[in-house]
Amino acid sequence: MLSIAVAALHEREPGRLWPLLASALPGLCGGEALIYKLDDWSESSGTVGMSPGVAAAFDRLGDGALGLLRSGYPFADHYAGDDDRAPVTARRAAGRAWASSSTARLIADAMGMDYVLGIPLRRSATPVTGCLVYRSDTDFTDDHVRLAQRLQPLLAAVDEQRQLLERWRAAAAAPQDTPEAEALTPRETTVLLLLTDALTAAAIGRRLGISSRTVHKHIENIYRKLGTRDRISTVLRAQRLGLVATPGDLPDRAPSG
Structure with a gap:
């Protein structure tokens, strides 16, 4: 397992x-x-x-x-x-x-x-x-x-991972072509996507079935790989890099399974 x-x-x-x-x-x-x-x-x-x-x-x-x-x-x-x-x-x-x-x-x-x-x-x-x-x-x-x-x-x-990765691929500009996208693991990518929804670490953990401590570890790795220090700058940088969609480009979201 x-x-x-x-x-x-x-x-x-x-x-x-x-x-x-x-x-x-x-x-x-x-x-x-x-x-x-x-x-x-x-x-x-x-x-x-x-x-x-x-x-x-x-x-x-x-x-x-x-x-x-x-x-x-x-x-x-x-x-x-x-x-x-x-x-x-x-x-x-x-x-x-x-x-x-x-x-x-x-x-x-x-x-x-x-x-x-x-x-x-x-x-x-x-x-x-x-x-x-x-x-x-x-x-x-x-x-x-x-x-x-x-x-x-x-x-x-x-299945939550599947839905989030599909949403990321649909919304992001060209994530597969950026070094930053290659640096992030798939799990870090899904945490980044949920950060753009302004979810707390506890809420992200509930969505992904992991502990808040694990979420914080993923967030630390995202900060390090994107060269940022807080959530707002991280989301803005991710949007500029095309890793996540800007607010006006977000597609309709499917309900979580």
């Missing part, structure tokens, strides 16, 4: 973060494959990503199969009723109806698997976003579910 966190914090390309998780996460919680959803769980739309080897199986089955995956059965309905975001298996969420469902038949045909564990992002609203872990032979145990719950903060932190 630590190695995944370290790899994610050093990844500059936001589009690689969830594929990184998709490769490593199944083995951590007793699964064999993973599918993740980053937005609306509906049959007609939504971003779907898969762990290696899974995508080819669904490509052969066509758009109808992908629609069943997008619908998120039975997890979309399970989580729609309240704010509970605890991981749950498909059999516990749907009972006996799971085994006879179209989704269960689909994953059995496409992947040779019968059991699913839903791990939503803890702060996601309805529709829920998150990932589904699959396995064959036997269902996920209570220990697997508890471990999945321990992994939720990591998933939330990585």
Whole structure:
């Protein structure tokens, strides 16, 4: 789990973060494959990503199969009723109806698997976003579910990193062409972006799932690398360098997952 966190914090390309998780996460919680959803769980739309080897199986089955995956059965309905975001298996969420469902038949045909564990992002609203872990032979145990719950903060932190890096790339003038951008780590870049929102260290820590002390350490590194001594001069210098957008250039922000 630590190695995944370290790899994610050093990844500059936001589009690689969830594929990184998709490769490593199944083995951590007793699964064999993973599918993740980053937005609306509906049959007609939504971003779907898969762990290696899974995508080819669904490509052969066509758009109808992908629609069943997008619908998120039975997890979309399970989580729609309240704010509970605890991981749950498909059999516990749907009972006996799971085994006879179209989704269960689909994953059995496409992947040779019968059991699913839903791990939503803890702060996601309805529709829920998150990932589904699959396995064959036997269902996920209570220990697997508890471990999945321990992994939720990591998933939330990585997805927050993804959203902030995407916002940074959309808003900044040409960050990849500046020496200062290369000097900042991806984590320092996201802290810098949140500094432009005038968030306190405590608020930044809550957003990123880290301590205020760690936030202050990142801020110290940003000051050193940009040659500044306080927040205001840091934000102004970052704007002049094109590392962050000026107020008039800020795009609409997507809600945090």
